[in-house]
Amino acid sequence: MHDTIPVAEIMVTDVVTAPRTAKATEAAVLMRDEGVSSVVVTDGNAPVGIVTEGDFATQLCQRADLGRHELEAVMSTPLETVAPDASIVEAVSALRDDGIEHLPVVAEPAGESDDLVGILTTTELSYYVPHLVHRRSRHETSHPQRQVRTDTAYERDDWTFEYRGEDETTVSVGDEARFTKTLSSDDVEAFADASGDTNRVHLEDSYAAGTRFGERIVHGVLANGVVSAALARLPGLTIYLSQESSFLAPVAVGDRVTATCEITEALGGSRYRIDTTVTDGDGTLVLEGDAVVLIDDLPPAAEE
Numbered sequence: 192m193h194d195t196i197p198v199a200e201i202m203v204t205d206v207v208t209a210p211r212t213a214k215a216t217e218a219a220v221l222m223r224d225e226g227v228s229s230v231v232v233t234d235g236n237a238p239v240g241i242v243t244e245g246d247f248a249t250q251l252c253q254r255a256d257l258g259r260h261e262l263e264a265v266m267s268t269p270l271e272t273v274a275p276d277a278s279i280v281e282a283v284s285a286l287r288d289d290g291i292e293h294l295p296v297v298a299e300p301a302g303e304s305d306d307l308v309g310i311l312t313t314t315e316l317s318y319y320v321p322h323l324v325h326r327r328s329r330h331e332t333s334h335p336q337r338q339v340r341t342d343t344a345y346e347r348d349d350w351t352f353e354y355r356g357e358d359e360t361t362v363s364v365g366d367e368a369r370f371t372k373t374l375s376s377d378d379v380e381a382f383a384d385a386s387g388d389t390n391r392v393h394l395e396d397s398y399a400a401g402t403r404f405g406e407r408i409v410h411g412v413l414a415n416g417v418v419s420a421a422l423a424r425l426p427g428l429t430i431y432l433s434q435e436s437s438f439l440a441p442v443a444v445g446d447r448v449t450a451t452c453e454i455t456e457a458l459g460g461s462r463y464r465i466d467t468t469v470t471d472g473d474g475t476l477v478l479e480g481d482a483v484v485l486i487d488d489l490p491p492a493a494e495e
Contacts, residue, residue: 198282199275201319202296202309208233211240215250215265216258218242229293231307232266238295238307240266272297275308279319280439282311319437343423349373352424362425362463362486364454370421371449374409379444382413393444409442414478417450418467425452427486432462436480440471447472452482461486 208231209218218230222244232240242262250257250265257265272295273282282294292313297305346352349372356366383389388410391398399407415436422429442448449470456464462485469478 196279196319197275198273198277198279198296198311199309201279201315202275202311203315204309206231206295206307206310208238208307209262210234211261211263211266213262214258215242215247215260215262218262219247219258228312229310230262231295231310232262233307236306238270238272238297238305240268240270241293241295242266243293270295272305273311274298279311279316283316286313286316347372352421354424354426356426358426360426362427362454364457364463366425367451367453368421368424369449369451370417370424371447372417372420373445373447374413374417374442376407376444379407379409379413382410382416386410386412388412404441407444409444409446411436411438411478414438414442414448414469417448417469418452418478418482421450421452421467422465422482422484425454425486428489430485430487432483432485434467434480434482436467436478438478440475440477442469442471442477448477455481458483 207221207225207227207229209221211232211234213232218232221230222228229241229243231238232242240262242265246265246267247257250260254260254265271285271289271291273285275296275298286292286294294311295307296309296311298308299305351371352369354366354368357363379393383393390410392402392404393399393407393410396407399405415434418434418436419431422431451468451470453466454463455466458464462483465482465484467478467480467482468476471477
């Protein structure tokens with residue numbers, strides 16, 4: 192789970208750097224020769240700024256003699272950094288909050304400045320947080336809450352769901368479906384048997400106590416399955432085309448989770464991109480990602 196994975200485990204340690212007095216042309220040559228998209232500007236071993244391919248494109252629009260300028264004049268500063276022991280969830284938050292794609296990693300030595308020890312970019316994070324490239328800001332909607340059963344064969348008393356949309360027959364950008372259920376020990380054991388994933392961290396208390404989680408946890412795919420349950424409660428017949436998910440925190444066996452699915456983009460041809468999240472009983476975000484679905488009309492038998 193991502194809140195237990197530190198930045199140090201996935202950062203690139205061979206960072207391409209240049210002193211603040213280097214010329215912009217020198218940094219551009221470094222990017223080309225090293226096959227990277229940024230150069231960290233340093234004073235000694237302390238990072239003080241960064242230049243990226245995007246910075247060069249912007250600066251070229253403003254400076255005809257860009258190549259002769261020192262990096263200090265064109266670098267992005269103040270520099271956003273992250274510590275090696277920060278979780279990758281914290282790193283993702285920093286990248287999103289500041290709208291950046293490169294995050295130098297610094298340690299805190301005894302001296303007055305921080306030492307550069309690595310760099311983390313959206314490329315490395317894409318292996319763990321693949322939906323990052325599609326992430327959009329959530330829509331603020333005032334659609335009414337509706338209880339809609341579209342194509343579910345049955346419901347249980349301990350499940351809850353809601354749908355917020357303009358009406359009960361169509362979907363549109365901004366509509367949202369939520370589904371809540373407890374992921375019980377019986378659920379976990381049934382999923383283990385059905386899927387064949389009998390990893391002991393899901394099934395044996397004594398074994399799980401010795402892992403980084405300290406207790407039994409729900410299969411990640413089972414938690415993701417609650418997203419599918421929420422999608423099933425959108426109007427129409429929802430058909431999965433793709434799903435990208437990142438598991439941010441473990442879900443303890445017996446926890447009550449809520450999946451939220453918000454339609455963020457109409458892709459044409461009855462296809463939609465959907466922002467998907469799962470939170471646990473304390474409101475902690477445990478899973479996020481996005482899905483692409485096809486929403487067909489219900490078959491005639493379902494409308495009778």
